[in-house]
Amino acid sequence: MPWRHAIPLILLALCALGAWLWWPSLFLLGPALALAIWDFFQSDHTLRRNYPLVARIRWIMEDLRPFAQAYIVEDDLDGRPFSHQERALIYARAKGDLDAHPMGTELDVYSDEYEWLSHSIVPKADVPDTWRLDIGRGTCAQPYSSALLNISAMSFGSLSARAIEALNLGAKQGNFLHNTGEGSISRYHRKHGGDLTWEIGSGYFGCRADDGSFDPAKFADNAADPQVKMIEVKLSQGAKPGHGGVLPGDKVTEEIAEARGVPVGQTVNSPAAHSTFSTPIELLEWLARLRELSGGKPVGIKLCVGKPHEVMALAKAMRKTGLTPDFITVDGAEGGTGAAPLELSNSVGMPLREGLIWVRNALVGTGQRDAVKIAASGKIHSGAQMAKMFALGADWCNAARPFMFSLGCVQSMQCHTGNCPTGVATQESWRQQGLVIEDKAPRVARFQRQTLHSLREIVVAMGLPDPWSITPADMRERLNGAKSSAIDRIYTFVEPGQLLDDADSTPLAFAWNAASAESFDCQPAG
Numbered sequence: 001m002p003w004r005h006a007i008p009l010i011l012l013a014l015c016a017l018g019a020w021l022w023w024p025s026l027f028l029l030g031p032a033l034a035l036a037i038w039d040f041f042q043s044d045h046t047l048r049r050n051y052p053l054v055a056r057i058r059w060i061m062e063d064l065r066p067f068a069q070a071y072i073v074e075d076d077l078d079g080r081p082f083s084h085q086e087r088a089l090i091y092a093r094a095k096g097d098l099d100a101h102p103m104g105t106e107l108d109v110y111s112d113e114y115e116w117l118s119h120s121i122v123p124k125a126d127v128p129d130t131w132r133l134d135i136g137r138g139t140c141a142q143p144y145s146s147a148l149l150n151i152s153a154m155s156f157g158s159l160s161a162r163a164i165e166a167l168n169l170g171a172k173q174g175n176f177l178h179n180t181g182e183g184s185i186s187r188y189h190r191k192h193g194g195d196l197t198w199e200i201g202s203g204y205f206g207c208r209a210d211d212g213s214f215d216p217a218k219f220a221d222n223a224a225d226p227q228v229k230m231i232e233v234k235l236s237q238g239a240k241p242g243h244g245g246v247l248p249g250d251k252v253t254e255e256i257a258e259a260r261g262v263p264v265g266q267t268v269n270s271p272a273a274h275s276t277f278s279t280p281i282e283l284l285e286w287l288a289r290l291r292e293l294s295g296g297k298p299v300g301i302k303l304c305v306g307k308p309h310e311v312m313a314l315a316k317a318m319r320k321t322g323l324t325p326d327f328i329t330v331d332g333a334e335g336g337t338g339a340a341p342l343e344l345s346n347s348v349g350m351p352l353r354e355g356l357i358w359v360r361n362a363l364v365g366t367g368q369r370d371a372v373k374i375a376a377s378g379k380i381h382s383g384a385q386m387a388k389m390f391a392l393g394a395d396w397c398n399a400a401r402p403f404m405f406s407l408g409c410v411q412s413m414q415c416h417t418g419n420c421p422t423g424v425a426t427q428e429s430w431r432q433q434g435l436v437i438e439d440k441a442p443r444v445a446r447f448q449r450q451t452l453h454s455l456r457e458i459v460v461a462m463g464l465p466d467p468w469s470i471t472p473a474d475m476r477e478r479l480n481g482a483k484s485s486a487i488d489r490i491y492t493f494v495e496p497g498q499l500l501d502d503a504d505s506t507p508l509a510f511a512w513n514a515a516s517a518e519s520f521d522c523q524p525a526g
Helices: 004-022 022-039 045-049 056-073 082-094 160-175 216-223 254-260 280-293 308-321 342-347 352-365 381-391 402-405 437-461 498-505 509-513
Strands: 114-117 133-135 142-148 149-150 197-200 230-236 245-247 268-270 298-305 327-331 373-377 396-399 475-478 484-486
Touching: 022 045, 022 280, 082 142, 082 402, 082 437, 114 381, 133 216, 149 160, 149 437, 160 230, 160 437, 197 216, 216 230, 216 280, 216 298, 230 280, 254 308, 280 298, 280 308, 298 373, 308 352, 308 437, 308 498, 327 352, 352 381, 352 498, 381 396, 381 437, 381 475, 396 402
Parallel strands: 149 396, 197 230, 230 298, 298 327, 327 373, 373 396
Antiparallel strands: 114 475, 133 142, 245 268, 475 484
16 A cells, blocks of 8 residues: 555544543644545545645645745845835835945946946035926816826725725825726725826726716716826736736625726626727827816826837827827836736736837927826836936836835735735735724825935936936946946937938837828838
8 A cells, every 4th residue: 555545544543642642632633634534535636635634735835935935035136026125115215214225235236237327426406305297287277286206006906995095195195196096986095085096997997888888977077076186098007918807796896886887796897998999099089088078187098018100100190180198107017016917917018118218209209298298107116216217208107016015015926816914905804904094194105205305316416407307318227247338329219300300210210100190000111
C-alpha cells in the first residue's frame, strides 16, 4: 500500500494515542482527521486526494504569498505595481510623518532606472505656494478652477462606501476634485459635498435609458447638481482598454442600482464601444451637446492611447468643426485599480509617457494646445512624477491607487475578490469597520497637499516660475551606463502648427496621413 494511503490510518492512530494520553487532544486531532478523510475521498483536487490534509499547506501559502512578499521578501525598491519605498512615501505624507530618506538614493544612477530633472544654479524661491488651473474658460459658462492633483476615477462598487466617503470628504477638505468613476454618482459621493468630476462610460450610468442608450434628460438632471464641476466621457482606460464589462445581477444592490440608474438585481452590460457616436466628428458634436445640457460645465474625454492615427483623427476633426473638448485625460497602460483581464493589462494599451506625448503632439501640431487642457493619469504618486508629466505636456495630474494607499490600502492584491483586508475595495460591511472616515479623510487631504508641496520644491529647484514652464529639455533619461540625453532628443516633440504645415518632415507623418476627421478607421496611403 502506497504511503499516502496510510495517512488517514496514521492520523487515526495518533488520534487514539492522543485520547489515551489526554482526551482534550481530540478537539485538535478529530477535526484534522475528518478533514484528511474528506480530502482522501473527494475528486476535485488531485493534490488533496494524493496528499490529504498536507496539500492544504499549498493553498495557505498561496493566500499568504502577497503579504510574505511585501513584508519579508521584497527590499525597498521591489514590489509591483508599487514598491515598498513608493508606498512608504505615500503613507508618510498621508499621516504627516517625516518623509525624508537617509543616505542618498538607492537607485543605480548609471542604469536605465535613473532619470532626472535639471535643477538651476539660481533656484527661484518666490513662486506661489500653490497653483490652480482654469478649465473651460472661454468655452464654458461654468469653468472650473482645478487643483493640480485630483482623485482619479474609482467607482462605488469597486470601492467601498466608506472609502468613497473618505475620499470625497478629503477632497472637500483639500479643495480638489473627486472623479466618480463610470459607476456614476452614489449617495456616498454626495454626502460630504466634495467637488466631483462625473465620469460617463459606455454603460451611461446615471444617464441611462431603459434600453441602455444615452438619456439626455437624465444627464441634464444629474449634471445640474452643483457638486458636479466637470464631465468626463470615458473612451477607454489603461487597465483594460477597449474592453466592456458585465455587472452580474447579484451584485446590483439597491445602493448600486440607485447610483447607476438600473433595476435592482438585474445584470447590466457595459459595451466596449459607445452607442452615441462612431466617428471623430460625431464624438465632438456629442461633447458639445453635453456641455450645453450641463449648463456650460467643462466636458472632456478620457482615453488610453492605442492607435496613434485615431488621436490624429480627433485633432483633424477639431480643426474641421471648430469643436474641442475642454480637456483630455490620458490614462496610461500602467493604470488600474480593480480587476482586469491579465492579457489586456499586460499586453494592450500605450504607457502613459508615450500616450501623453502623442496627445500633446496632436494638439500642438494642429495649433489647438491652448484650447484643450491635458491631464495625466497612471501610477503618479509623487511631486517628481508630476513634474515629469508636466515636462511631457500635462496641465494637471490624477491619481487613484496612491489615494487608496492614503486610506490604508496595503496592496494585498485582493481588490477583485471583495476580501480587501483594509475595507477599501470591498462591499462587506464588517471589513469596512476599520476604515474610520473621520480619520482617513484628513489623510487623503494631507497626502494631496504634501505631494503638491513637493512639486513646488522641485519647481523652485529648477529655477522656474511654475510647473507649466518645465520642458522636455529639462528632463534627462539614461540611454546606457555611459550616455544620457534630454527627453526631447529621445522622443519627437513637434512645433506649433507643424503637422498642418509640414507633417511629412516629422516621424508622425504615418499617423497623420492615415487619419481622417470623418472616420476612426485607418485611411489608405496616398
